[in-house]
Amino acid sequence: xxxxxxxxxxxxxxxxxxxxxxxxxxxxxxxxxxxxxxxxxxxxxxxxxxxxxxxxxxxxxxxxxxxxxxxxxxxxxxxxxxxxxxxxxxxxxxxxxxxxxxxxxxxxxxxxxxxxxxxxxxxxxxxxxxxxxxxxxxxxxxxxxxxxxxxxxxxxxxxxxxxxxxxxxxxxxxxxxxxxxxxxxxxxxxxxxxxxxxxxxxxxxxxxxxxxxxxxxxxxxxx
Amino acid sequence: xxxxxxxxxxxxxxxxxxxxxxxxxxxxxxxxxxxxxxxxxxxxxxxxxxxxxxxxxxxxxxxxxxxxxxxxxxxxxxxxxxxxxxxxxxxxxxxxxxxxxxxxxxxxxxxxxxxxxxxxxxxxxxxxxxxxxxxxxxxxxxxxxxxxxxxxxxxxxxxxxxxxxxxxxxxxxxxxxxxxxxxxxxxxxxxxxxxxxxxxxxxxxxxxxxxxxxxxxxxxxxxxxxxxx
Numbered sequence: 001x002x003x004x005x006x007x008x009x010x011x012x013x014x015x016x017x018x019x020x021x022x023x024x025x026x027x028x029x030x031x032x033x034x035x036x037x038x039x040x041x042x043x044x045x046x047x048x049x050x051x052x053x054x055x056x057x058x059x060x061x062x063x064x065x066x067x068x069x070x071x072x073x074x075x076x077x078x079x080x081x082x083x084x085x086x087x088x089x090x091x092x093x094x095x096x097x098x099x100x101x102x103x104x105x106x107x108x109x110x111x112x113x114x115x116x117x118x119x120x121x122x123x124x125x126x127x128x129x130x131x132x133x134x135x136x137x138x139x140x141x142x143x144x145x146x147x148x149x150x151x152x153x154x155x156x157x158x159x160x161x162x163x164x165x166x167x168x169x170x171x172x173x174x175x176x177x178x179x180x181x182x183x184x185x186x187x188x189x190x191x192x193x194x195x196x197x198x199x200x201x202x203x204x205x206x207x208x209x210x211x212x213x214x215x216x217x218x219x220x221x222x223x
Numbered sequence: 224x225x226x227x228x229x230x231x232x233x234x235x236x237x238x239x240x241x242x243x244x245x246x247x248x249x250x251x252x253x254x255x256x257x258x259x260x261x262x263x264x265x266x267x268x269x270x271x272x273x274x275x276x277x278x279x280x281x282x283x284x285x286x287x288x289x290x291x292x293x294x295x296x297x298x299x300x301x302x303x304x305x306x307x308x309x310x311x312x313x314x315x316x317x318x319x320x321x322x323x324x325x326x327x328x329x330x331x332x333x334x335x336x337x338x339x340x341x342x343x344x345x346x347x348x349x350x351x352x353x354x355x356x357x358x359x360x361x362x363x364x365x366x367x368x369x370x371x372x373x374x375x376x377x378x379x380x381x382x383x384x385x386x387x388x389x390x391x392x393x394x395x396x397x398x399x400x401x402x403x404x405x406x407x408x409x410x411x412x413x414x415x416x417x418x419x420x421x422x423x424x425x426x427x428x429x430x431x432x433x434x435x436x437x438x439x440x441x442x443x444x445x446x447x448x449x450x451x452x
Contacts, residue, residue, distance in 0.1 A: 019330055021366030021373070023417045030411065055421055056278075074416055107242055143244030150244070188253060193297060194246045198278055 009109045009117030012083035015076070024073065024080075031071045032088035040069035040093060041217060045081060046101035048074035048196060049140070058202045062210040066217065069095070077106040078117025082124060090128045096220040097213060098125050101137040103156050104149075104195070111155035118156070119163050122170050133216055134170040136160055137209070141176065142195045146184045173212055177204040232332040232340030235309050236302035247296060247303075254294045255311035263292040263316055265436060266355075268304055268344075269324035271297035271419060272363070279422050285433050289440065292318075300329045301340025305347065313351050320439050321348050322432070324360040326379055327372075327418070334375045338382030345393045356439050359387055360432070361397040365418045369407050396435055398428040 015024030042063065044050045050072025053059055059070070071089055073080065081102050100121060106114045118136060125134050138160075139153040157172065164170045179190050179201070186194055190201040197205065238247040265286070267273045273295025276282055282293070294312055296303070304325050323344055329337045345357045361383065362376035380397060387395045402413050402424070409417050413424040420428070 019372065021370040021417065022368065023366055026367035026417055051416065055415055057280075074419075143246055144249035145245075147244040149242065188250075192278060193274065194244065194249055 007113050007116045007120075009078045009106050009113040010082065010120035011079055012086050013079040014083045014087075015073070015080050024075075027073050028084050028087070028089070031084065032091065034069060034071075035089055035091055035093045038069055038093065040067050040095045042066050042068040042097045042099060042213060043071060043093065043095040044068060044099045044101070045071040045085065045089070046099075046137075047072060047076040047081075047105055049104070050099075050101050052196060053202060053206075056199045056202055058199065058206050062206055066210075066213060069093070072101075075105055076102060077109075078102050078114060078121060079106075082117065082121050085121065085124055085128070090125070094129060095132055097216050098129070098132050098134045099137060099209075099213070100125075100134055101139075103139040104142060104153060111152050111159060114152075114156045115159035115163060118160050122164065122167070126169055132169070133220060135213070135216065136164065136170060136172045138172060138174040138176060140191075140197075140205075141180050141186060142191070144186055144194045150180075173209065175205045175209055177208070179204075230336050230339040230343075232301045232329055232336040233305065233343035234302055235306035236300075237306045237310075238296075238298070238303050247298075250296050251307055251310070251312070254292075254307070255314065257292060257294075258312060258314050258316050261290075261292055261316065263290050263318045264320070264440060265289045265291040266294065266316065266318040266321045267291060267324070268294045268308065268312070268321065269360075270295060270299040270304075270326075270328055272327070272360075273322075273324050275419055276425055279425050281422065281425050281429050285429055289436060292316075295324075298328055299325060300332075301325055301337060301344060302329075304344055305340070308344065308347055308351070313348075317352060318355055320358060320436055321352065321355045322358045322360065322436075323348070326362050327365065327376060334378035335382060337375075337379045338386065341379070341383060342386055342390070345387065345390055349390065349392050355392065357390075357393040358432075358435060358439070359383060359393065359395050360428075361395065361399055363399045363414075363420075364403050364409060365414070367408055367417045373403075394435075396431060398431055401427060 051074050054070040103114045103118055122134050125132060138157040141150045161172045164172050179186050192198045274297050277293040326337045326341055348355060348357050361380040364373045366372060383395050387393050402409055415421050
């Protein structure tokens with residue numbers, strides 16, 4: 001197992017402002033102050049796949065009613081999410097479920113390292129929110145045709161599934177409804193740039209996610 | 224005005240597949256194919272500001288009915304757009320209006336160079352599509368607080384305002400009014416990450432844009448008379 005020191009994907013790292021407008025830190029600060037005002041039952045955290053979800057009708061239809069907050073930041077890899085959650089975004093809130101969707105932007109990292117990064121986040125959430133359940137969403141396939149990133153993402157999911165199988169407070173949910181067609185292609189109707197979801201793509205992902213979340217919240221209520 | 228040879232922002236350049244899933248080329252190839260099948264009256268070309276618009280309801284409500292095609296690719300610079308236009312994305316189509324929105328990702332270039340790159344795109348469009356009217360959208364402010372990129376984008380717009388009228392069939396449209404509040408901040412209600420527009424943000428820019436597009440599509444009196452012959 002990778003220790004924090006030797007796994008860059010599991011070493012908390014803030015986003016670097018390469019462009020010059022400080023947007024990453026602005027978003028982080030917003031989330032920290034949101035966590036002071038709001039009382040979410042569900043917290044979504046991750047990369048652009050989480051962030052963009054908030055922009056479409058599906059969020060208002062399915063997740064607002066569950067009192068959900070969205071802490072997605074486009075471009076984030078596991079080490080960035082780890083940093084954000086370690087630096088205030090979990091302060092003052094006690095969601096029953098944390099939905100974690102991250103890993104596709106970990107370029108240069110191996111599947112093992114990415115899994116290590118995801119598991120470090122799962123551990124951090126357990127430390128800070130002992131009563132919360134963490135639902136890790138499987139990383140989706142990407143690219144129009146088969147490519148090494150699809151293999152990497154599938155391997156990440158397999159490794160995470162194994163790692164969470166022994167944990168009572170976390171599980172992996174595969175939310176890929178079958179985006180890859182029989183000829184190996186992905187359609188732009190589902191992933192408009194072969195990475196990000198269209199509203200149609202989100203519907204296909206979110207219906208089962210929503211059902212699963214409701215089940216989890218009901219179980220948490222019983223405890 | 225910057226000469227093309229000396230302006231790196233006016234040099235056509237494809238995006239390299241660094242990540243390993245070749246998505247940029249896949250999107251370009253799809254657009255070239257769309258040119259074979261479609262007969263758009265309006266063509267939108269640019270970066271993620273263009274691309275994301277198609278994912279919101281507003282596209283279906285206001286722009287699809289105009290027979291619009293969307294050739295936006297997230298992350299694109301003026302160089303990337305130039306390359307795409309020179310490599311098939313203008314083949315077999317004759318849109319009446321081409322909307323250009325690009326420049327905010329040109330991080331390696333000065334404001335003057337970026338404006339020169341946008342000018343080169345407008346020049347390419349008017350030479351390849353003699354019937355088209357080009358509408359260049361101004362770059363929006365970005366970042367939660369004042370920062371050098373806001374100043375740069377303002378400077379780009381300023382160059383465009385003075386250069387574009389010298390080109391025939393081309394006009395500049397500033398759709399950025401109202402995004403920067405009196406306290407100099409931008410709200411996540413308009414730009415969810417202080418760069419990309421929300422549904423509300425797009426609704427705000429769509430009004431002046433659709434007004435201009437309808438004006439152009441409905442034609443000048445001269446064109447209306449000519450079409451009656």
